[in-house]
Amino acid sequence: MKIYISGLYSGTNPQPGIGVARSLRAAYPDATLVGVEYSNRCSGIHWADFDELWLQRPWDELNLDAYAAEIKEVLDAGALWISGVDLELMWLASVFPEGHRNLLTPSTMALRKISKPAVEAHVGLPVSIPTYISTETPDWELHAFCRQHGWKVWLKGPYYEAVRTASWDVFERVRTLLARAWSTERLFLQTHVSGYEESVCFSAYRGELAGAVYMRKRELTEEGKTWAGDVTEVPAEFVAPLKQMVRDLNWTGGAELEMVRDTGGLLWLLECNPRFPAWIYGSTIAGHNLPALLVESATGVPPARTQTPVSEEFTRVVLEVPVRSQFPLPSLPEPYPGGIGHSLKHPSGTLALAERLHKLHILESNGNGNGNGNGNGNGHHAEPDNVTATIPTVPSSFIADLGAFDFAEMETPSFLFLESTAAALFARAAGQAAKLTSETTKVTNAYSIKTNPDERLIKLALESNFLAEAISLLEVQKALKTGFKPEQVILNGPGKWWPQGLLPTSPIHAVFCDSLADLRRVVASVERKELQAKIVGVRLRTPTVGSRFGIPVYTPEELEKLVAAIGTLPTDSAFGIHFHMASSNIGVRQWWHLYESMLRWCRSIETLSGRRIECLDVGGGWFPDDWQTDSGDQFAAAVARARQFLPHVVQVISEPGKAMAQPSTALAMRLLELEESAEGEIKEAVVDGSIAELPMHFFQPHRILHRDSQTGEWRALGRGKTPLLGRLCMEHDIVAWNVELPEGASAGDLLVFCDAGAYDRSMSYVFGRG
């Protein structure tokens, strides 16, 4: 019996070849085991269980047709082939569309049905698929997905690799890297599921399950790979659907279902690998030799040695082995000048294989649409990537408002105030607050002036029954100048008394103390009758989300001090509690949990201090779309919860800044210069705008409109290959990494970056303007 085993890489993220060889050696001591590898850098070629080695040139050098013919010869001669390399077995499936008796790998159809992230074949199994979204959607939606899931998301490649992308700039960078590495834009973002990692590993021949085990990871490497585990029988509820799945897929070969069990006990399927896992010998130790069962099914030859279970638990160790004399160690590549390390990743040329298979159309999209567990296979897209799918929807009011400008004479870059858009946002917020207000609880908006101190916005706020939220006395003065009365002002933040001498003499609406020192100052100031406020409260520091603001309650001592300090507050003002943490940063779900947890802290403080909480101020930080997509139900429920926890609350204040301001203003800029490639593609374009006007570029996408210079028509840009380079002499002044400019775009054309009305506007700087 001769068995070819490929995938011998034996680093920290190993391939299964060695484990398969050890398992087969245990069952078939006399079999000839042939190790197949594509690089002499893979240390597994030196493992002593291999009787022979078939060392191929790396994938970028291999002649695929000749190699296919050689493998056919080997199989025809009666040898078996067990592949431990995903891309190799995908290629083999295309070489042998009808399969081969001795080729112990699955078919193309089966591979397609288990491809990530939908894993179409999972339907009968007691598992769910974590929510995901294809990256072939507009950036605007990808950002929304990340916010929704609190940035606990993984950007995953089509076959291997998953990178946690905890912020927008990281996401953009990793997307570029992965797309380049795997020669495809078809990546996907998937939510993180926390819990314990478990696997079902099985082997099957022509649709008949030969054996299966259940493995729990008990020790993990830093990359999350198995280091130790325990192996037991597959739970009964899993066995029947697994058998059915294997039958439906007509599966041949090993496979592993990688899952996470969450705290509630639910299983989440991360992926189905079409081969044995690298820990497969751990299963053999437990008495379940799955590679041997596969060989027995395929050949009818029972193992020469029966297995004795040794231990349900296995672990790895690090071993030194002698190098085979006929395969001496290759030289280490020279480090790049000034570089760090030797760049040894993918020695066998896996990336090159992916590129070759893409060109041969052997690897194609597997219909990774947007999913919530029900793969909706929307077919195959041919290269190049589907640009239309990445074009964002731009609200019609933006386009309507742009009609008011005379662009011919406009100097660029220039901020454009979108009047009806802004008015509609404030009107909506006013309506929302009115709707949420009840007999017992008044719901009030307060406009965060710092977000964008444009007078037109402050005026809209005033007209829409907003209060004005200020973080400095200069901001207070601006609010008063625009028409607010002192009693409509909320004073917040650590520097609210700056600059001296501008405090209104009549009562303001509320002041929230940012520290215990601030609280002492407020108490003294009230005693001296310098400060009068209807509500005097404290800002709480959010306990599990790091913040520099507010009074901390990280220790019982701090809580005790806070409670004592509250006892010194003036009793002729009402007492309130404020917190702020941007849901746009921590995520929407996380924010709602923070809200619930704040209600508990407030209740604790109320109970301990004996001081009634009459005002709850929940701050701002909402991304406009998240603020608007809420139908009101969640806010209504939140107000009810506040009353439930804090029965004396009569006012709930929210302080939207960017939810109001961000959509209200856009930035117009012009194309200065286009650089074309020999093929006529626009390689890069220089614009007269810059990150000085778009400092939020690193944190959020902006929807971009192009104006047709002939017709004046606006068209939203999808993703493409052209970076838009800003005018500044700064390396990172790239205002967009990858857009598709319309055909015929030329210097002088106008671009409008939408969604630039919040901190883009207020934090823009004058660099490079002379």
Added chain:
Amino acid sequence: MSLAEGNELREVNETDLVDVGGAMAKWEHFPASAILHHGKPCCRVAREWIFSTDYSQLNGENPLTGPRWLRLKYKWGASVWPISWCEAVRQKTLDCGALASMANEVFVMRGVKSYPAQFIQQYTEEATRHWRESWTDGNASDHWIKDDLIYHEGCAVVVREGEIRLWDASAGWWMNPKQFGGYGGLVALRVFAPQAEFSWGAHRIAPGRWQRIQNERQGLALASAG
């Protein structure tokens, strides 16, 4: 080859010393630890702080999530008993009884059913000798050590009707219901609960009395013989 090697492994920890019966007798009348409440604001603040912090730490996850943050805040070490809430929250180290008692209250506060659980665990005489010395140095009692066995406390958390999981609040992990004996192994368990019986993995647990925990390795030997 490799499999055969496994069979010849001698278990260094399998000594004759493990006197589970003696240990169960020694800790027969041992109550589960309980933290005292002064009935005054001092302890009220402490408890409010624990519960509100726990809710924040839970981060919106399932209430059955183990409160590992307690162990992050308090190192495992000796405590001097009796101890009250206001004292306990201010310590740098807490023993297993204090940690288990806190965790138990936290689970209950979350609306999860949780009962005090007592464990007898096997270690080695080297390990227990060091513990004995550290505890005596800290003027704390070493009554929890017997030869190579120790008395330990945790929580029996009801995850489903009639089914518990055991939270080791000092380690910050759930105990494996598959026990193999040996170092760290659970050899006996007592749960204080009003219920009639629970299942813990494949074990049936009757509350209110010490009971030995069956070793899985015997099961494995049987399977291989059969």
